Structures are given as structure tokens and as C-alpha cells.
Amino acid sequence: MADAIENIKFKVQPLIPVSEALQQLLEDVKTTRQVELINLDCALHRILADQPISLVDVPPQDNSSMDGYALAFADLNVGAETILEQSIRIAAGDAPQTLKAGTVARIFTGAELPKGADTIIMQEQVSVDQAGVRLPAKVKLRQNVRPKGQDIRRGELLHPVGRKLQPADIGVLASAGINQLSVYKPLKVAILSTGDELVEPGEPLADGKIYNSNRAMLNALIQQLGMQVVDLGKVSDTLEATTAALAKAAQCADLIISTGGVSVGEEDHIKAAVDSLGQLNMWRIKLKPGKPLAYGWVDNTPIFGLPGNPASALITFCLFARPYLMKLQGGNLEKTLSFKVLADFDIVKKCTREEYLRGVYEDGQVRPFTNQSSGMLSTASKANGLIMIPADSLVAKGQRVDFIPFSQLLG
Ligand code: AMP
Ligand code: MG
Secondary structure, X not given: OHHHHHHHOOOOOOOEOHHHHHHHHXXXXXXXXOEEEEEHHHOOOOEEOOOOEOOOOEXXXXXXXXXXXXXXXXXXXXXXXXXXXXXXXXXXXXXXXOOOOOEEEEEOXXXXXXXXXXXXXXXXXXXXXXXXXEEOOOXXXXXXXXXXXXXXXXXXXXXXXXXXXXXXXXHHHHHOOOOEEEEEOOOEEEEEEEOOXXXXXXXXXXXXXXXXXXXXXXXXXXXXXXXXXXXXXXXXXXXXXXXXXXXXXXXXXXXXXEEOOOOOOOOOOHHHHHHHHEEEEEEOEOEEOOOOOEEEEEOOEEEXXXXXXXXXXXXXXXXXXXXXXXXXXXXXXXXXXXXXXXXXXXXXXXXXXXXXXXXXXXXOEEEEOOOOOOOOOHHHHHOOEEEEEOOOOOEOOOOEEEEEEHHHOOO
């Protein structure tokens, strides 16, 4: 009875539209900015706290993009074959001597262009015989030369503060000679799974129990963001246990993520626990799946109470917790790319909530899985993205709908 009363005050809240909820959440972020120096080899997924500047031009000098012959363009006959003598040979890594006027250098891809040369002819267009090196008539000044600084200029800003480093970003830093970086210290994210029915994979499954899929999934989602997981395990479905677990989590983490226990049942205690320890700022989103998402503060630590159903937990993490965490970590929020693609399906019954359907995009068309139950995670794993259906709308086959690839929502 007390539990039922506990939930009554939360029942009447109106549903908040997705974009409004996200905006409110992001406005509530208090970014942490603790910095550490790391080696480039540990930089994947980390967020830059400083803007790295190139120490060199890339490439540092003009070099050859072909295996061939380097020469001075002025030494070529106009509109006719030229025969010149080879005087030097330059392989990649050699420091070249100056090229003597009226001669050619044998040169290989990546080798530095010698002083005195300004043009490279690929070896396939050249023949060598007793007369010398025969060069074709049609040649353009500076052809096949990769100019100094073509890729990156010395002193150039390589990435902005807040950039989440991807493999190509790390390659750019390496090519500019940088091996140490200033990044934000990874956030500590506490995860806890509410539910007396939960058993960890590897343990025997007794009657009435199910395996805990959310814990392992959240662990992976947070790792992909380059953050540290503080795993607080399972929490029983009582207000006392939930309150104690949240209080502990708030002391050891920068943000708490729980799953389950945010609905209106008598076994759902997250909202009341947050309310008693701090404040519940948001609950119930105009979203399917994921309506019962809760957000608030426990002392000075923000908490996301994700729904227990695994597909809802995944989708609410992607739409709300991930951008919040990125901003909390000091990361720049890049626009989530969605694509207009052809619907290979109909929606004949309107949904009052914005809907995110797990679907497969292939050959310009997208199709959702028939069963969109929020308890089914296997379709999220088989899908390559989410089809976004605005609230209160119908879809006819052949119409264009918004599709967000999972690559935009994860990592
Ligand atoms: P709840 O919001 O706690 O009522 O949970 C909603 C549904 O999600 C129930 O069917 C739960 O058994 C299920 N569920 C909750 N937490 C988990 C979890 N960690 N792993 C798998 N299923 C869960
Ligand atoms: Mg539960």
C-alpha cells in the first residue's frame, strides 16, 4: 500500500516530447573538466582538452607520388620527346642530392624531390636505352609532385577542443609528430540493475528468473564512450535497497545509470528513491519505446533511470544518456546524421508518441522488424539503425522516412 501511494504523485505527469526533453537535459549538464596527459596510443575515444597544433608541414618537403623520373621541366623539349641522362637515384627515406641541370633522377613513391627538379614522369611513360632516358612529349609542370604541406601546414590547428578522437584523428596527430595529448579524465559512470528477477550470465537460471542483459550492454555502451564503468551490480526491488544503492553510487561516480523500476508498478522504486535523496527533474517522455525514462539528481550526481525493457534501455541511452554524457565529459556534440530513405512498409495506425523502430536499411529502402516489443533485444542487434516516425503520423510504402544508422548513436 505504501508503495502504491509512493507512486501516485508521479502518475499524472504529462509526456515530454523527445526534442524538448533532450534540450532540457543538455541545459542541465554541469561539465567536468579534469585534464590528464596521455600517450597517442591510448587516445582512442578520448576527448581533447587542448587543441593540438602541427609541429611540421605534412609532407615536410615536396615528394613523389609515383615511381618514375624527376627532372626540371625547363629541360624538356616542347611538344617532342626528350632524351636525358640519369645522374642520381632517390628511394623513399633518402636525403636527396641536388639534381644536375640537364639530367634526370630515378625516383620512387614517397621519395623527396631533389633540388633542381620540379616534375615527375611515371616510369610507365619512360623508356631507357643506350641513348639515355626517353621522356614523353606531353608533360605538365609539377605533375606527380606531392607539395610540401599539402596535407597539413606547420602551425595548423589539427582538432578542436572537445573532439572525441577517432582512428583517423589519431593518424593525423601522428603524421604531425604529436605523441602526447591533453584530454579530459574519463568520467566514472555507475551502473546498477534493479530487479529481483535478474541473474547474471554464467549463473544457473532458477524458476522465475531471467538473465540480466542491461548490465553487460550498458557496460559496453559506456566503454565505447571512453568512460569508466563503476559496476554496482543488482539492486532488489525495495525502496530501502534502491535508496541505499543510489546513495552509494552518488558517492563514487560522476553519473548514475540504473535500469528498471521506473514504471508505475508497486515494485518500481527509482523515482521515489531519487526524490528522497535529491530531486526528480524529468519522467515520462513522449517516446516509444522508452516512455518511463527518469532523470534527476542524487546529491550532486545526475542519474538516468532507464526503463528495464532492454530495447527501451538501449534506445533511451542512445537518445538521451549518450549526448548528456558526452557533454558532461567536455565533448562537442556533433549533429546526429539521419537520412531520408524509402519506407518499405506502411503504418496505418497513428502512435501518439514519437516512435523509433528497429529496422534494416538496404538498397535505398528501410524496413522495420515486425515485432517491435521493447522486451526484445535481438532485433536491435540485427537492425542497422532506427526508423524515426514522428508522433501522430502515418506512413505509406514508398514515402520517405528518417533513418538513423546505429553508427550515429553509438560510440
Ligand atoms: P521494470 O521497469 O523494472 O518493470 O522492467 C520492465 C521489464 O524489463 C521487465 O520485464 C523486466 O524483467 C525487464 N528487465 C528489467 N531489467 C532488466 C535487465 N537488467 N535485463 C533484462 N531485462 C530486464
Ligand atoms: Mg523491475
